[in-house]
Amino acid sequence: MSIKIEEVKTQFERFAAHSHIKGLGVRDGKVEFIGDGFVGQVEAREAAYIVVKMIKEGKFAGKGVLIVGPPGTGKTALALGIARELGSETPFVALSGGEIYSLEVKKSEFLMRALRRAIGIKVREWRKVYEGEVRSIELRYGKHPYNPYLQRVMGATIKLRTRDEEKVLRIPAEIAQQIIELGVEEGDIIMIDEETGAVSVLGRGEGGEQYDVAIKRRAELPKGPVYKEKEIVRFFTLHDIDVSLARQRGLISAMIFGFAEEVKEIPDEVRRQSDEIVKKTVEEGKAELVPGVLFIDDAHLLDIESFSFLMRAMETEFAPIIIMATNRGIAKIRGTDVEAPHGIPQDMLDRLVIIKTRPYTAEEIREIITIKAKEQNISLSKDALELLTKIGVEHSLRYALQLLTPAYIIAKERGKASVTKDEVEYVKSHFISVKESVEYVKSLEEKFLR
Structure with a gap:
């Protein structure tokens, strides 16, 4: 197993x-x-x-x-x-x-x-895979065994092509379900691992329709046959391997004693076993350690x-x-x-x-506020930027950045295209800095609970 x-x-x-x-x-x-x-x-x-x-x-x-x-x-x-x-x-x-x-x-x-x-480990292994651009997908549905009003995926027929070949594949329900969950469409380039049945979406092919907002990156149409042996690179951490070996021990205990004890702490011998596996794999040239x-x-x-x-x-x-x-x-x-x-x-x-690290200068604070405003699509007037810079110097950069969004909301409500000094002053009067908070507590020290 x-x-x-x-x-x-x-x-x-x-x-x-x-x-x-x-x-x-x-x-x-x-x-x-x-x-x-x-x-x-x-x-x-x-x-x-x-x-x-x-x-x-x-x-x-x-x-x-x-x-x-x-x-x-x-x-x-x-x-x-x-x-x-x-x-x-x-x-x-x-x-x-x-x-x-x-x-x-x-x-x-x-x-x-x-x-x-x-600590990561990159494992390289040669696997037999089906790889190509999806030309068509035909899903087959059947009755659900527990609910007569629902249908379930029974399998699918999928056509894959490379630059040199085109194949029609009949795939089982497990792989078809992955294709649905991954949102695979015609024009996507996918890879199916023959041994595990795992489906990977490599990107959008040349023949796929392109969108203004691209969710999938462009990928080059594969060369050679659809069915091939390919070097696959997988990434794990040492903790992933520890957990996998600990679970194996749990399964063995379940088969022998009839129950599996929950592993809250991984035993030292499991980690030593993990280290031995990693060392052997690295020494054989099948993997690379990534500290x-x-x-x-x-x-x-x-x-x-x-x-x-x-x-x-x-x-x-x-x-x-x-x-x-x-x-x-x-x-x-x-x-x-x-x-x-x-x-x-x-x-x-x-x-x-x-x-x-040292406190930021006024020039640095001004530049950071400008960058953060651009990231959030917030337009700042010159006087608003100067006021926020001053606030950042006198109080803190984080406080100045925290005022950006509420000032933008107030500006929108007032029908303004950009945040001005008035909006910054308005939100500053409602949200105080740590420095102002301390001063406020000190001024009312006798009335605060101890």
Whole structure:
């Protein structure tokens, strides 16, 4: 019995604000003021680029990165930029230091899973596939066994063509259902794995109708026969392999004892087995290891045990690049009464390359507000932009950006084509900054609950 491993892509919705980051903005070895989604922070990006070169040359083993700076100065963006510079396929796993205190698993298990999700493996294998542009699809329906008023897909006939051949295939219900779920249309280029029956949409072919809003990318019409042997590249993480092997053990237990115990923590022997499989596959030239980036924000929230675990993890054979960030100065190391720079033990700090970010200048804030307004299709008048820039300097960039959308809504209600100074002042009077909030609390300190 074979167990099919499927790629599980982790979603990080809270980092969507940095989806525009494509790299560190380096052109011809020089960091540009504006580039790859970045504005400013040139010194920090230059330092990050040096780290990238060290990693690519294999001279960063046993080390990590610590990014320090005030809130809202692009620490997360910088970590993501490093990952993007290492390659588009580099895994990037982000978490906050406070997330390790889970009630479900131990801290060490939580961190181990995060570390192994940040290490990818590209497996190359030759598979027999059917590949080509869809010329026609004819679905066959039959009666549903449990509901006489419904029909179910019984199979389909599909015509595929390449530059050199055209074939008509009769496919079973399982593959036909995938074609429906993937929204395959005439003109799409697809690939069907003969062994697993998995369907992949490679793009829109030359003969397919094109739309103004393109959901599927263009793909070149394949050459050669429709049925062929092709090298397929699959991407997994070490955690995916760990989970698959743990489930296999669970199935064996179920067959022997009649029940399967829920796996909350993956045993060490399973991970050792995973490592052996990966090593063997890499040594045979069938796979390639892709070390990624584990980004831990609010690193000061980690405790002394977690730091010890991460120090040991840095020196292991399979270790991702660990990047931490914090906005704290001198703080207590969690779990102790010892104060240290950034709340991080000295022995951990000795292993970290420290990069500093600084508060944005007025010029940088103005440029960032302009870019964000364009992304949201918000037209700003000159006086509105200057006022928002001033707010960003006196309060914070995040606060200035938060005022963009409400000001735009008010401008629309007033029938204006662009946001003016009046709308910015109006929303600023309704939504206060952190600085103003603190001043307000202090002025009414006696009336607030303690």
